[in-house]
Each structure stands twice: as C-alpha cells, then as structure tokens.
Amino acid sequence: MKHVRLLTPGPTMVPQEILAEMARPTGHHRSAESRRALREVTEALQYLFQTNATCLTVTGSGSAAMEAAIVTTCAPGRKALVIRSGKFGERWAKVCAAFGIDHVTYDVDWGTAPSAEGIAEQLAADASIGYVIVVHCETSTATACDLEAIAKAVRSHDVLLIVDAVASAGAIPLRMDAWGVDVAVVGGQKAPMLPPGLSFVAVNDRAWAVADSFAPPAFYLDLKAYRKALAADYSPPYTPSVPLIMAARKALASIREMGIEAVWAKVATLARATRAAGEAIGLSLFSKAPSDSVTAFCVPDGIDDAVLRGRLRDEYGVLIAGGQDRLKGRIVRIGHLGHVDAVDTLGALAALEIVLNSMGYSCTLGAGVAAAQRVLAASAS
Ligand SMILES: *Cc1c(COP(=O)(O)O)cnc(C)c1O
Numbered sequence: 001m002k003h004v005r006l007l008t009p010g011p012t013m014v015p016q017e018i019l020a021e022m023a024r025p026t027g028h029h030r031s032a033e034s035r036r037a038l039r040e041v042t043e044a045l046q047y048l049f050q051t052n053a054t055c056l057t058v059t060g061s062g063s064a065a066m067e068a069a070i071v072t073t074c075a076p077g078r079k080a081l082v083i084r085s086g087k088f089g090e091r092w093a094k095v096c097a098a099f100g101i102d103h104v105t106y107d108v109d110w111g112t113a114p115s116a117e118g119i120a121e122q123l124a125a126d127a128s129i130g131y132v133i134v135v136h137c138e139t140s141t142a143t144a145c146d147l148e149a150i151a152k153a154v155r156s157h158d159v160l161l162i163v164d165a166v167a168s169a170g171a172i173p174l175r176m177d178a179w180g181v182d183v184a185v186v187g188g189q190k191a192p193m194l195p196p197g198l199s200f201v202a203v204n205d206r207a208w209a210v211a212d213s214f215a216p217p218a219f220y221l222d223l224k225a226y227r228k229a230l231a232a233d234y235s236p237p238y239t240p241s242v243p244l245i246m247a248a249r250k251a252l253a254s255i256r257e258m259g260i261e262a263v264w265a266k267v268a269t270l271a272r273a274t275r276a277a278g279e280a281i282g283l284s285l286f287s288k289a290p291s292d293s294v295t296a297f298c299v300p301d302g303i304d305d306a307v308l309r310g311r312l313r314d315e316y317g318v319l320i321a322g323g324q325d326r327l328k329g330r331i332v333r334i335g336h337l338g339h340v341d342a343v344d345t346l347g348a349l350a351a352l353e354i355v356l357n358s359m360g361y362s363c364t365l366g367a368g369v370a371a372a373q374r375v376l377a378a379s380a381s
Contacts, residue, residue: 013193021247070101129159198241294336
C-alpha cells in the first residue's frame with residue numbers, strides 16, 4: 001500500500017487518533033453524547049478563532065461556510081466590498097453574485113496582499129459599503145494579508161468585516177475579537193486536520209444585529225437556525241455529520257492542548273524552513289507577501305510541473321499542489337498547516353531535490369534540506 005503524505009494546503013493529513021473517532025458507533029444526532037460533542041466543538045472553536053462570538057458547525061466544505069456567512073449577514077440595502085487577490089477572493093464575489101448580493105470588487109494583483117490603506121481608500125470613496133470581505137490567507141497565491149491592520153482600518157467605518165480564514169484559522173495568528181473581525185469561516189480539512197465535510201463559522205453580536213434585521217435567501221445555510229440549536233441544548237437543526245463532529249471534538253481538543261500560539265509557531269517554522277530550502281536551491285517564491293500556511297515556488301523554466309508533482313507522488317509518496325487557474329503550471333504549493341511536521345517537510349524537500357535534478361534542474365543534493373535543517377535546529381534550541 002502506498003504511503004502518501006499530503007503536503008497540500010487542504011486537504012491535509014488526518015491523524016490516526018482523529019480517524020479512529022469516526023469509527024465509533026454513530027449515535028443519534030440528538031443523543032446526549034452527540035449534543036455534548038457539539039457543545040465541546042463549539043467551545044473549542046471559540047479558542048481556535050480567539051473569540052467569544054457564536055461558533056457554528058455546518059456540514060459541508062469551506063465553501064458552504066462562505067455561503068452561509070454572507071447569505072445570513074449581508075442584508076439588502078448594504079453593499080459588500082469584495083477584495084479579490086486570487087481564486088478564493090473570486091469565489092466570494094461569485095457567491096455574492098449567485099445570491100444577488102449587491103457588491104463591488106477591489107482587485108489586487110495575484111501574489112500581492114491587499115493593504116489596509118488600499119481598503120481604507122475604497123471605504124472613503126464609497127459610503128454605501130456595508131461589508132468588507134477579505135481572504136486572510138489566499139491559498140491560490142500563498143499570500144497572507146495583514147489582517148490586524150485591515151481590521152483596524154475597517155473599524156473606523158460602520159461596516160462588518162467578513163474574513164475567509166479557511167486557510168488561516170489554526171495555522172497563522174488570528175485573534176478575531178482583539179482585532180475586530182465580525183465574521184470568520186474555516187474548513188475542517190485545512191488546519192483542523194479533519195477529513196473533508198465540515199466547516200465552521202463564527203458570528204459576533206454586531207453581525208447578528210444585522211442578520212436579525214432581514215430574512216436571508218437561504219434555508220439550509222441560514223445560520224439563525226444553527227444559532228437556535230445552540231440555545232436548545234446543542235440539538236442541531238438538521239442531521240449533521242455526527243462522525244465528523246466526533247472527529248472535530250478530538251482534533252480541536254488537540255489544538256487546544258498544544259496551545260494555539262505553539263501551533264502558530266510550528267507552522268511558521270515549517271514555512272521558514274521551506275523558504276530557506278527553496279532559496280538554497282534557487283527556487284523563487286511566487287508571493288511578494290508569503291503566507292506561513294502554504295509556500296508557493298515558481299516552477300523553474302523547462303520543468304513540467306505536472307510531471308514534477310506526478311513523480312513526487314508516484315516515486316516518493318509526496319503530494320504537493322500545483323497552481324490554479326492562471327497559475328496552472330507556473331507554481332507548486334507546499335502546505336504547512338495541519339498535522340504535517342518537520343520530518344514530513346524535510347522528506348518532501350529531499351524528494352523535491354532528487355526529482356528536480358533528474359528532470360534536468362541542477363542543484364546540489366541536500367543543499368535545500370541542509371538549509372531547512374538549520375532553521376529547524378535554530379527553532380528547536
Ligand atoms: C480551501 C479554501 C476554501 C474553501 O474551499 P472548499 O474546497 O469548499 O473547502 C476557501 N477559502 C480558502 C482560502 C481556502 O483555502
């Protein structure tokens with residue numbers, strides 16, 4: 001059986017202990033045990049997002065949480081400003097369009113991060129904006145923005161800040177309440193180390209005040225139904241994925257046990273090690289504001305990225321991601337979020353050196369690995 005290591009920026013590897021939770025007999029979703037699990041997940045999510053906001057669990061991937069967030073909180077008569085700096089920013093605009101949510105887009109070059117100043121200018125120029133929707137870590141370009149600064153700039157206006165934290169919550173620093181984020185979403189198959197199928201939304205009181213002022217164009221993803229469930233002793237509105245909720249309880253508890261700062265530090269160290277390795281073997285970073293959740297290297301001239309990734313997968317059991325859309329064939333992306341550790345990362349970098357060399361890209365075998373080792377050694381001491 002092939003041993004495949006997922007170094008993709010979602011889905012990420014699922015630890016055995018978390019998978020094992022899913023093998024337990026599936027109880028009724030309104031049983032005391034299931035309701036207790038949902039309560040524990042809800043509380044652990046507050047820790048993950050660093051918030052006292054209401055945290056809700058949706059059965060569906062991250063996009064379901066995105067849709068739920070905006071159909072529930074974007075009231076008619078207020079316009080959304082959607083920041084587009086990659087594939088996921090584009091998706092937010094598409095969700096707005098699908099539901100007829102009034103929106104304008106602010107386009108930022110792929111590989112650069114939207115700035116607080118740029119967003120402040122947009123807000124100053126258009127008083128009808130009621131929402132800012134921004135992607136914290138744009139996975140498609142491996143770019144992170146300074147969300148704390150953006151939140152500060154947004155706070156001086158009467159707008160809600162909705163954040164795509166799908167690839168950032170549980171990976172890079174995010175303090176929802178301290179920074180002033182109103183709504184945030186995350187997907188289970190990213191930093192939370194779950195098999196795909198669950199996503200989570202945090203909604204604060206400012207956002208609920210708006211949500212309570214209108215009827216959303218949704219039924220299943222109307223978050224008000226989920227909020228009601230929490231008040232009703234964690235009895236969910238519809239049948240959720242109970243096995244995934246059991247797994248989420250275990251996964252989120254393990255993040256809490258390790259401590260969120262320690263998790264952020266681990267991800268940052270793996271990212272630094274990977275960037276150092278790339279630099280040592282002459283690979284350039286695609287992003288001008290590289291995130292720690294995922295690293296994107298430009299594919300060197302003359303290298304076919306599909307062949308490169310296929311050989312890494314088939315010969316070494318290392319799965320990394322390619323580029324999406326206009327970046328297809330131009331970048332490869334290595335994830336640092338979730339269960340992936342130093343040895344997985346060193347192994348992937350070692351395999352990358354071997355395959356690149358055999359494809360005609362010359363680099364000294366071990367040079368990248370040694371650079372990564374130095375970063376890891378320094379952070380361990
Ligand atoms: C993965 C991801 C999503 C959601 O994608 P799903 O496939 O629906 O889970 C949204 N935003 C970002 C930044 C992501 O990385």
